[in-house]
Amino acid sequence: MNKDIGPIETKSFTFAESSHGFKLESGRTLGPITLAYETYGRLNEDKSNAILVMHAFSGNAHVAGPVIGDQDPAWWDFMVGPGKALDTAKYFIICINVIGGCKGSTGPSSINPKTGKPYGTDFPIITIEDMVRTQKVLIDHLGIKKLHGVVGGSMGGMLALQWVACYPDSVECVIPIAATLKHSPQQIAFNEVGRQAIMADSLWSNGNYYGGDSPEKGLAVARMVGHITYMSNDSMEEKFSRRLTDDHTGFKFSADFEVEGYLQYRGQTFVKRFDANTYLYITKAMDYFDLSDGQWIPAGGLPGVRFLVIAFKSDWLYPSVQSQEMVRQLQMRQIDATYCEIDAGYGHDSFLIESEAEKQSHLIKHFLAKRK
Amino acid sequence: MNKDIGPIETKSFTFAESSHGFKLESGRTLGPITLAYETYGRLNEDKSNAILVMHAFSGNAHVAGPVIGDQDPAWWDFMVGPGKALDTAKYFIICINVIGGCKGSTGPSSINPKTGKPYGTDFPIITIEDMVRTQKVLIDHLGIKKLHGVVGGSMGGMLALQWVACYPDSVECVIPIAATLKHSPQQIAFNEVGRQAIMADSLWSNGNYYGGDSPEKGLAVARMVGHITYMSNDSMEEKFSRRLTDDHTGFKFSADFEVEGYLQYRGQTFVKRFDANTYLYITKAMDYFDLSDGQWIPAGGLPGVRFLVIAFKSDWLYPSVQSQEMVRQLQMRQIDATYCEIDAGYGHDSFLIESEAEKQSHLIKHFLAKRK
Numbered sequence: 001m002n003k004d005i006g007p008i009e010t011k012s013f014t015f016a017e018s019s020h021g022f023k024l025e026s027g028r029t030l031g032p033i034t035l036a037y038e039t040y041g042r043l044n045e046d047k048s049n050a051i052l053v054m055h056a057f058s059g060n061a062h063v064a065g066p067v068i069g070d071q072d073p074a075w076w077d078f079m080v081g082p083g084k085a086l087d088t089a090k091y092f093i094i095c096i097n098v099i100g101g102c103k104g105s106t107g108p109s110s111i112n113p114k115t116g117k118p119y120g121t122d123f124p125i126i127t128i129e130d131m132v133r134t135q136k137v138l139i140d141h142l143g144i145k146k147l148h149g150v151v152g153g154s155m156g157g158m159l160a161l162q163w164v165a166c167y168p169d170s171v172e173c174v175i176p177i178a179a180t181l182k183h184s185p186q187q188i189a190f191n192e193v194g195r196q197a198i199m200a201d202s203l204w205s206n207g208n209y210y211g212g213d214s215p216e217k218g219l220a221v222a223r224m225v226g227h228i229t230y231m232s233n234d235s236m237e238e239k240f241s242r243r244l245t246d247d248h249t250g251f252k253f254s255a256d257f258e259v260e261g262y263l264q265y266r267g268q269t270f271v272k273r274f275d276a277n278t279y280l281y282i283t284k285a286m287d288y289f290d291l292s293d294g295q296w297i298p299a300g301g302l303p304g305v306r307f308l309v310i311a312f313k314s315d316w317l318y319p320s321v322q323s324q325e326m327v328r329q330l331q332m333r334q335i336d337a338t339y340c341e342i343d344a345g346y347g348h349d350s351f352l353i354e355s356e357a358e359k360q361s362h363l364i365k366h367f368l369a370k371r372k
Numbered sequence: 373m374n375k376d377i378g379p380i381e382t383k384s385f386t387f388a389e390s391s392h393g394f395k396l397e398s399g400r401t402l403g404p405i406t407l408a409y410e411t412y413g414r415l416n417e418d419k420s421n422a423i424l425v426m427h428a429f430s431g432n433a434h435v436a437g438p439v440i441g442d443q444d445p446a447w448w449d450f451m452v453g454p455g456k457a458l459d460t461a462k463y464f465i466i467c468i469n470v471i472g473g474c475k476g477s478t479g480p481s482s483i484n485p486k487t488g489k490p491y492g493t494d495f496p497i498i499t500i501e502d503m504v505r506t507q508k509v510l511i512d513h514l515g516i517k518k519l520h521g522v523v524g525g526s527m528g529g530m531l532a533l534q535w536v537a538c539y540p541d542s543v544e545c546v547i548p549i550a551a552t553l554k555h556s557p558q559q560i561a562f563n564e565v566g567r568q569a570i571m572a573d574s575l576w577s578n579g580n581y582y583g584g585d586s587p588e589k590g591l592a593v594a595r596m597v598g599h600i601t602y603m604s605n606d607s608m609e610e611k612f613s614r615r616l617t618d619d620h621t622g623f624k625f626s627a628d629f630e631v632e633g634y635l636q637y638r639g640q641t642f643v644k645r646f647d648a649n650t651y652l653y654i655t656k657a658m659d660y661f662d663l664s665d666g667q668w669i670p671a672g673g674l675p676g677v678r679f680l681v682i683a684f685k686s687d688w689l690y691p692s693v694q695s696q697e698m699v700r701q702l703q704m705r706q707i708d709a710t711y712c713e714i715d716a717g718y719g720h721d722s723f724l725i726e727s728e729a730e731k732q733s734h735l736i737k738h739f740l741a742k743r744k
Contacts, residue, residue: 121625185608185631189600192632195625196596196639200589202574217572224568225597228561233691236557242662253493253567253652257659259557260564267568280625287629290614316688319605 005081005088008038008065010104013138022134028124032113035138036061036104037096040080041088043142050144051086051173051368052135053079053095054152054159056352057226057282058274060103063095072103072273078354078361085361091148091368096138098131098159100282102275109210109275119277121207126281128155128289132162136170149173149368153351154318155282158289161326164305165296173368177310177351177360180322181329182290187317190229191283194222198276207277219276220267227266232314232347294329307337308367310360312350338367377453377460380410380437382476385510394506400496404485407510408433408476409468412452413460415514422516423458423545423740424507425451425467426524426531428724429598429654430646432475435467444475444645450726450733457733463520463740468510470503470531472654474647481582481647493579498653500527500661504534508542521545521740525723526690527654530661533698536677537668545740549682549723549732552694553701554662559689562601563655566594570648579649591648592639599638604686604719666701679709680739682732684722710739 014034016022021031038061043050053063055075062071064080080086086093097105100123108123115122139147150160150171157179164171183191201218203209231239240259255261309327311320320341330337342359344350351357386406388394393403410433415422425435427447434443436452452458458465469477472495480495487494511519522532522543529551536543555563573590575581603611612631627633679702683695692713702709714731716722723729 182614184605185612185614185629186600186603186605188614188629189596189608189631189635192627192629192635193593193597193600196636197569197572197593199625200569200573200593221565221569221572221593224561225565228558228565231558233556233558236561240557242554242557242560253571253656255564256656257557257560257564259561263561263564264568284625284628 005040005065005077007068008040008062009068010036010038010061010071012036012104013141015137015141022137024124024130025127026125030099030106030124030126033099033106033134034104034110035096035099035106035134037094037138038062040064040093041091043092043144047144048146048148049090050092050094050139050142050147051149051151052139052147052163053086053093054150054156055095055097056152056154056156057286058270059097059156060101061095061097063093075352078357079364085365086151086368087365094139094142096135098282099134100126100131100278100285102278107275108207108277108281118210120210121277123277123281125284127285128158128162129166131285132159132166135159135163136167139170145170147171149175151175151177151364152179153177154179154348155286158286161291162289164302165291168298168302168305171305173306173308175308175310175364175367176323176326178312178315178318178323178348179326180318181292181326183287184322188287190225190317191287193225195280195283197221197225198279201276204276207280209276214271215276216271219271219274219279220264222279223270223274224263224267227263229317230347230349232316232345234314235346238345292325294333297329297333297335301333302335305335306367306370307335308363309337309339310351310363311339311341312344312346312348312356313341314345315348315350317348377412377437377449379440380412380434381440382408382410382433382443384408384476385513387509387513394509396496396502397499398497402471402478402496402498405471405478405506406476406482407468407471407478407506409466409510410434412436412465413463415464415516419516420518420520421462422464422466422511422514422519423521423523424511424519424535425458425465426522426528427467427469428524428526428528429658430642431528432473433467433469435465447724450729451736457737458523458740459737466511466514468507470654471506472498472503472650472657474650479647480579480649480653490582492582492649495649495653497656499657500530500534501538503657504531504538507531507535508539511542517542519543521547523547523549523736524551525549526551526720527658530658533663534661536674537663540670540674540677543677545678545680547680547682547736547739548695548698550684550687550690550695550720551698552690553664553698555659556694560659562597562689563659565597567652567655569593569597570651573648576648579652581648586643587648588643591643591646591651592636594651595642595646596635596639599635601689602719602721604688604717606686607718610717664697666705669701669705669707673705674707677707678739678742679707680735681709681711682723682735683711683713684716684718684720684728685713686717687720687722689720
């Protein structure tokens with residue numbers, strides 16, 4: 001079987017073009033709304049083979065395939081394709097950039113129709129629920145009544161949970177990976193440091209930097225702190241240990257150690273492909289997300305829904321105890337929930353790394369194939 | 373017994389006033405060098421009861437007693453005083469602000485005699501060994517041939533190790549608390565984020581900000597990320613959970629959650645009492661510190677020296693495995709080393725918190741009192 005998926009174009013779908021716009025959880029309206037999305041494989045005749053893959057914080061619609069045009073590199077290429085876990089020979093895979101994003105969907109860098117200029121911080125605050133409810137408009141537009149699956153890691157896992165919370169009759173398989181029902185204060189704290197780093201940059205200018213220099217230094221610092229939390233102590237040890245950079249002078253404030261050079265590089269490349277205001281809006285959405293009271297589960301439970309909850313042992317940012325709590329709540333309500341903690345060493349980002357996530361692929365493939 | 377230590381004045385000692393200055397590990401010279409220090413209790417006749425207490429990264433000479441003048445609050449008041457673990461009725465306690473610091477000892481904010489202006493980044497890079505070797509000049513000046521103890525937490529623990537590495541015949545009891553033989557790449561990475569946050573602030577001006585506005589926003593971000601790493605996930609949960617601030621509007625980029633307000637407050641108060649360049653110099657000194665090859669232990673071992681190594685279970689920044697490695701190396705060389713891992717929940721800062729560190733006080737008191 002050819003495992004190559006071939007080039008996939010990013011499409012876009014626009015709605016809420018009337019003056020009323022789309023009503024957000026905050027009460028504010030937003031419109032028009034454009035969603036950038038990609039699809040892989042073919043929707044079958046009864047439209048029962050669709051799986052929605054949801055990206056993490058800094059992700060985009062380009063989940064798999066080679067890069068065409070101004071696409072970012074595919075972020076889950078090893079998971080999506082013919083014969084892979086999200087098998088494009090069997091399933092119709094959809095991936096949508098969230099609202100608030102900066103990868104083709106409407107966000108703070110989009111033009112505000114009222115002013116003809118980018119929204120900046122006039123963009124309304126959005127929530128994980130807003131992201132899901134706008135995705136549902138596109139899923140409806142595609143004529144899909146029920147998704148065979150909703151799958152995602154990190155924020156993508158929160159989106160998967162929010163999907164079944166909003167539309168319990170429209171989802172069969174829910175696969176939250178390295179996710180949580182709510183952010184802990186430590187998770188909020190790390191996000192807040194990132195936000196403060198951006199807002200401390202004088203170029204941020206209260207979010208109105210479009211058309212001029214953007215707050216790249218602050219955004220790079222935010223990404224650096226994020227990146228530390230995505231890795232494990234052990235994987236950093238393995239990757240860098242205390243090795244010095246080739247050009248270290250021994251004594252200065254540039255990168256003496258490889259780990260410093262790597263973080264600086266990750267920060268500098270990130271600012272070229274990400275918008276600082278999107279960083280603020282999306283981290284806030286994650287921090288506000290809270291399904292921990294279980295109220296979202298209907299009184300009659302979720303009879304048609306199955307959960308596969310995956311955590312990674314070395315993930316200290318979204319520790320496995322958060323996934324266990326998710327499973328505990330589901331099982332207490334007699335909901336079909338399977339839990340698997342994978343002994344991968346790369347930390348939170350394990351779900352994105354093929355060598356770490358072999359077991360993840362296997363689990364997801366068989367979980368999706370299982371028939372009721 | 374009166375547990376109150378009474379007001380203690382900060383003294384200062386200046387040396388290396390000749391044009392040659394003091395030779396640093398880097399090969400550069402520094403002079404004159406002033407050390408700010410405090411002493412508590414009385415030096416006995418044979419000068420055998422002196423204990424050097426060494427402060428952590430952002431500490432100072434004022435280890436105990438009420439605040440007088442422009443002193444910072446005492447950072448280890450519960451440990452130092454009559455009848456306390458570092459008993460001023462028995463011992464002569466000394467605490468010295470490290471060079472590179474900003475609490476009275478010579479550092480980047482001091483006047484460079486060659487220019488008549490603050491050093492800024494013309495200040496030479498300093499190491500943990502430089503800090504110890506300059507402290508030794510003061511200890512010699514006080515006429516102390518042998519210290520009964522060297523004690524410190526975090527960087528203070530590294531200094532304690534460096535003391536015995538430099539002067540194995542001048543120390544009896546070595547007590548490194550929540551310390552390490554070397555920083556892991558993760559520890560370097562967190563320090564590097566702090567440095568990058570400071571240097572990203574346009575007011576940093578390559579370190580030449582004295583006399584004008586200082587890079588307070590960058591320094592505050594650095595402190596915020598540091599502060600997260602000093603606490604444990606559990607202590608944050610207990611202290612803040614997901615409680616909202618009183619003045620949160622529900623939706624904005626200021627502090628919605630208490631943990632955000634707390635971090636912002638800690639950042640803002642820190643910048644009033646700390647120098648950004650000192651942050652750069654001292655974190656670099658910590659990152660470069662590396663005694664992990666064991667070469668510092670003399671061929672004949674350390675027959676007159678006893679170690680008490682203390683770690684805290686919830687400390688994820690300086691995990692107990694680092695202290696265990698320290699003990700392993702010492703015991704392999706037949707050196708008298710006792711290890712204790714304390715089940716305190718507050719994370720790395722546990723050694724600074726009285727309620728967490730009761731066992732620490734008890735251990736140290738009895739370890740110091742034990743006679744050979």
